[in-house]
Amino acid sequence: MKIDDLLRAYKPVWAIDHARALAEWDLEVNMPTEGASARGEALAHLTLIRREYLLRLKDLVEKFEGSGDLNDVEKGVIRVLKRELKYYTSIPPEILEELDRTTTKAAVVWREARRESNFEKFKPYLTKIVELERVIADKLGYEGHPYNALLDLYEEGFTVNDADEVFNKLLPNLKSILDKIRSEGRYPDKHPLEDVAYDVNVMKAVNEELLKILEMPVGTRFRMDVSAHPFTIGMSVNDVRITTRYEGKDFRATMFSVIHESGHAMYELMIDPNLEMTPVGRGVSMGVHESQSRFWENVIGRSREFVHIIYPLLRERLPFLKDYGEEDVYKYFNIVRPSLIRVDADEVTYNFHIALRYEIEKGLIAGKLDVSDLPSLWDDFMDRYLGVRPKNDAEGVLQDIHWSQGSFGYFPTYTLGNVIAGMIYAKLPELRDKVAGRRFSEIKEFLRDKVCRYGAIYSPKELLMRSFNDAYNPDYLLNYLREKYLG
The missing domain is CATH 1.10.1370.30 (Neurolysin; domain 3)
Structure with missing residues (x-):
């Protein structure tokens, strides 16, 4: 591929994603509840490390984006990475870190609140998450409704x-x-x-x-x-x-x-x-x-x-x-x-x-x-x-x-x-x-x-x-x- 240098540089990002997936699976399947705080810290730092490695790809992405004559796979790689780079360059790392810490704890509290049918227990965490999601929407930017910025994260181009x-x-x-x-x-x-x-x-x-x-x-x-x-x-x-x-x-x-x-x-x-x-x-x-x-x-x-x-x-x-x-x-x-x-x-x-x-x-x-x-x-x-x-x-x-x-x-x-x-x-x-x-x-x-x-x-x-x-x-x-x- 013309973009082999870019794909080699991407490998550490993939490795972090692999590690995160395993940690997130374990959180839901095996982890004792008291492990939530440490797991949240670990996931938060993995997010920051991933961001750091992804940002290193910016020059290569720009180089190949302008090179022309890319096949469909290569164009897809550039499109996906541009979207990810927009996410990481738009949102301050401290926001991503805070979101990871909050959601890791919130997932455990949600299970307890659901079991007890007690929304008040979960409300402070949800309030904080909504505040962070509003910040993320603003940082990403949008046309029309602010919710468009978040919809696009899950379904590209959907409004x-x-x-x-x-x-x-x-x-x-x-x-x-x-x-x-x-x-x-x-x-x-x-x-x-x-x-x-x-x-x-x-x-x-x-x-x-x-x-x-x-x-x-x-x-x-x-x-x-x-x-x-x-x-x-x-x-x-x-x-x-x-x-x-x-x-x-x-x-x-x-x-x-x-x-x-x-x-x-x-x-x-x-x-x-x-x-x-x-x-x-x-x-x-x-x-x-x-x-x-x-x-x-x-x-x-x-x-x-x-x-x-x-x-x-x-x-x-x-x-x-x-x-x-x-x-x-x-x-x-x-x-x-x-x-x-x-x-x-x-x-x-x-x-x-x-x-x-x-x-x-x-x-x-x-x-x-x-x-x-x-x-x-x-x-x-x-x-x-x-x-x-x-x-x-x-x-x-x-x-x-x-x-x-x-x-x-x-x-x-x-x-x-x-x-x-x-x-x-x-x-x-x-x-x-x-x-x-x-x-x-x-x-x-x-x-x-x-x-x-x-x-x-x-x-x-x-x-x-x-x-x-x-x-x-x-x-x-x-x-x-x-x-x-x-x-």
């Missing part, structure tokens, strides 16, 4: 105007679909299996079998553990890890978190190995990443074809299913109802949960909302969008880990993931036949060819236009939902 356009199209149409589903009664709004307890060890065995069905490379390039909030993290193209959680009842929750996180992991595992240790050897954006997880979780995992495959396994391992047939399990997996918890929400109502968080984040960053008002604001939004109100903070404002991590601008990418998953459903030939025939390798090959192998070579919108000739178009998702639930 409040784009998000408003997506939600303004989705919400009224989703409300119409939801009303029709509930009036026709073909899909239940509750199911007895939701209240049935399961043996955690048995369910762990079921999840391990699911990973085999999905052909995940367990033990060689992939592993699964347990954490308070399910997540995926990639150390490298040959070391990708997911977690799930076990709440003791309603077995579909842990099962679908495994399928969801496996979708994220597949993305990381199918990035072109030649991009390893380069700035483009990663997923292009959170929206595109989420499209992979939501596609596997919902379009495949909740389909009749997939239920037909896994029903014998479930019936064999879970004794309480002796009284439930395959159609019962399919309906249990596809309950449709307004509910309180985002991660358990069905396909039809899920995006209302994201719209709520989007409106709150937009207001917080603009300074129009106050952290102290969030519990009541949250409850009011839930009532307005879905007609339900949380009974406590754990069911409401404390249910997600993201704000404790400083991830403002992240939530809208969940809806983008659903939108893109709908597009993949429309574009992937003979999908139902492929699922029914367990031809998952063919599905993966399509996703590898259209999305995964490119890493971050192209911006998200450019990638989608190149592969699908469309981008953030909600019509595909709405058509999929109408076909499935109303067809």
